[in-house]
Amino acid sequence: MPPPYLNAHCHLELSHLKGRLRGDRPFPEWLQDIVRLKMASTPEESAAGARSGLARLRETGTTVLFDILSMDTAHEAITEAEGLRSILFREVAGFAPNEAEMRLDAALLRQEARGALPPGAFHGLSPHAPYTVTPELFRLVADTARRRGQWLCIHAAEVAEETEMLRHGTGPMHDFLHRWLPSGWKPPGLRPIELLYEQSCLGPGTLLAHCNDVTDSDIELIRRTETRVVVCPGTHVYFGRGAFPLARLLAAGVRCYLGTDSLASNEDLDMAREVRLAFELCEKRIPLEQLEELASAGRAVDFLPGATT
Numbered sequence: 071m072p073p074p075y076l077n078a079h080c081h082l083e084l085s086h087l088k089g090r091l092r093g094d095r096p097f098p099e100w101l102q103d104i105v106r107l108k109m110a111s112t113p114e115e116s117a118a119g120a121r122s123g124l125a126r127l128r129e130t131g132t133t134v135l136f137d138i139l140s141m142d143t144a145h146e147a148i149t150e151a152e153g154l155r156s157i158l159f160r161e162v163a164g165f166a167p168n169e170a171e172m173r174l175d176a177a178l179l180r181q182e183a184r185g186a187l188p189p190g191a192f193h194g195l196s197p198h199a200p201y202t203v204t205p206e207l208f209r210l211v212a213d214t215a216r217r218r219g220q221w222l223c224i225h226a227a228e229v230a231e232e233t234e235m236l237r238h239g240t241g242p243m244h245d246f247l248h249r250w251l252p253s254g255w256k257p258p259g260l261r262p263i264e265l266l267y268e269q270s271c272l273g274p275g276t277l278l279a280h281c282n283d284v285t286d287s288d289i290e291l292i293r294r295t296e297t298r299v300v301v302c303p304g305t306h307v308y309f310g311r312g313a314f315p316l317a318r319l320l321a322a323g324v325r326c327y328l329g330t331d332s333l334a335s336n337e338d339l340d341m342a343r344e345v346r347l348a349f350e351l352c353e354k355r356i357p358l359e360q361l362e363e364l365a366s367a368g369r370a371v372d373f374l375p376g377a378t379t
């Protein structure tokens with residue numbers, strides 16, 4: 071049996087899109103395609119993909135899964151999987167400041183509509199990313215997550231185009247998203263991590279995904295607030311991205327985890343492969359044993375009390 075793993079970042083609902091997108095072009099173009107392909111998919115296709123993705127996770131040793139749900143198509147596969155422990159992060163996004171409450175309410179209603187989760191499964195909230203969530207919505211979701219004792223997961227500082235849009239209101243990410251931005255939208259003038267800090271989204275209850283485009287002062291904010299970070303080696307390779315941030319984050323004392331992200335930006339959901347890719351991306355400077363430990367199911371104890379294997 072492969073060692074039990076924690077896969078700390080996945081989107082099982084996108085598994086049916088494996089091989090349908092190309093990563094060798096700017097990230098905003100990939101985003102445009104994923105939006106189009108999601109809208110063109112049926113719930114049945116997505117649900118079937120989630121089931122086969124979950125089977126792949128199980129056969130390769132994942133026993134704890136943190137998954138992002140923007141639809142409801144992966145819910146059954148995850149909650150019906152015997153012995154799997156999980157956090158189901160309900161995704162929230164919205165560009166209009168006056169819609170923040172409505173967006174959050176819709177996410178909470180979808181959680182409540184599912185009723186009680188089985189033992190070992192927990193609700194979380196995922197305000198998608200600083201380029202798709204208003205500061206108002208970030209603050210509201212973070213407050214609610216704290217009040218309800220739910221974990222937050224946020225895609226943050228994934229690409230330089232995200233930072234450019236937030237700091238200056240320019241670049242390909244802005245060009246892609248401007249049709250949805252409210253008229254008179256102004257960039258916050260902050261880096262993604264600074265924006266999340268300003269909106270009280272950082273802290274020991276928050277898991278940030280990616281953190282590729284971070285400065286030393288961003289890392290210091292993450293460390294000081296005890297925010298956790300999940301990095302995704304397979305997705306990093308898929309997009310041919312540059313510097314992998316794991317060694318810098320670990321050296322600063324940030325608590326880190328590994329995840330596969332989705333099959334729309336990765337070839338496999340095998341955590342052993344993620345460990346090997348992380349080893350290569352870090353130019354073999356982080357020992358394999360340490361990387362295995364970052365990916366181990368035992369790390370879930372940071373999130374799920376009593377989780378040991």
Ligand SMILES: [Zn+2]
Nearest residue numbers: 225279331332
């Ligand atoms: Zn993701």
